Amino acid sequence: MRKCDKCGAENAATHVKTIINGELREYDLCSACAHKLGYANVFADMESDFSNLLGSFFGNVLPARTQSTRCEFCGSTYAEIANSGHVGCANCYTLFADRLNPSIVRLHGNAAHCGKNSKIPAEETEKPRRKTKKETVRDLQEQLEKAVARQDFEQAAELRDKIKEMEGSK
Numbered sequence: 229m230r231k232c233d234k235c236g237a238e239n240a241a242t243h244v245k246t247i248i249n250g251e252l253r254e255y256d257l258c259s260a261c262a263h264k265l266g267y268a269n270v271f272a273d274m275e276s277d278f279s280n281l282l283g284s285f286f287g288n289v290l291p292a293r294t295q296s297t298r299c300e301f302c303g304s305t306y307a308e309i310a311n312s313g314h315v316g317c318a319n320c321y322t323l324f325a326d327r328l329n330p331s332i333v334r335l336h337g338n339a340a341h342c343g344k345n346s347k348i349p350a351e352e353t354e355k356p357r358r359k360t361k362k363e364t365v366r367d368l369q370e371q372l373e374k375a376v377a378r379q380d381f382e383q384a385a386e387l388r389d390k391i392k393e394m395e396g397s398k
Contacts, residue, residue, distance in 0.1 A: 232258035234265070266334075299323050365394050 230240045233255040240256030247253075257265065296305040304316030306324045315321060321328060329339045359367070368391050375384040 230256045232256060232261050234258070234261040297323070361394060365391055368394070 232238045232240050234257055238258030238260065241259045242257045242262040243254070244257060244262075245252065245254050296307060298305050299316055299320050301319045302316035304320055306327055309315055309320060309324065309328070315328070332339050368387050372384055372387040372391065375381075375387060
């Protein structure tokens with residue numbers, strides 16, 4: 229069994245992985261050190277449905293199961309997500325965002341998905357929008373006009389042929 233990387237005395241009970249500014253760090257912590265550093269339970273700030281559970285035993289009219297908000301797609305409740313640590317579906321992220329985001333930020337340092345290579349800003353990884361055929365033809369016509377103006381008739385002929393080909397393949 230591995231020893232705690234912080235105190236070195238106790239057996240490690242928690243494995244922590246962090247990625248900050250693209251740098252991966254891993255370390256093992258004992259329960260006491262994990263608690264001191266805030267890793268004792270990453271879902272500790274999540275509220276549970278324990279009160280609803282007790283309420284159902286003591287005579288609430290509705291059973292605990294129907295008192296919680298459930299995702300309309302997968303049926304998960306926030307308490308189920310908090311207890312398991314697994315989000316039911318993509319819709320759960322939106323439905324429970326106000327309660328999930330603080331934990332996600334604490335775990336990952338960010339609530340926005342950056343992809344596997346987080347060194348590249350999200351705006352640089354987005355693919356540019358493809359031009360429509362109409363926009364491409366318009367661009368080619370502008371290039372044709374410029375080629376004619378500078379009397380580059382060879383390029384003008386090539387551009388003319390490309391335009392005819394694109395307009396013919398409507």
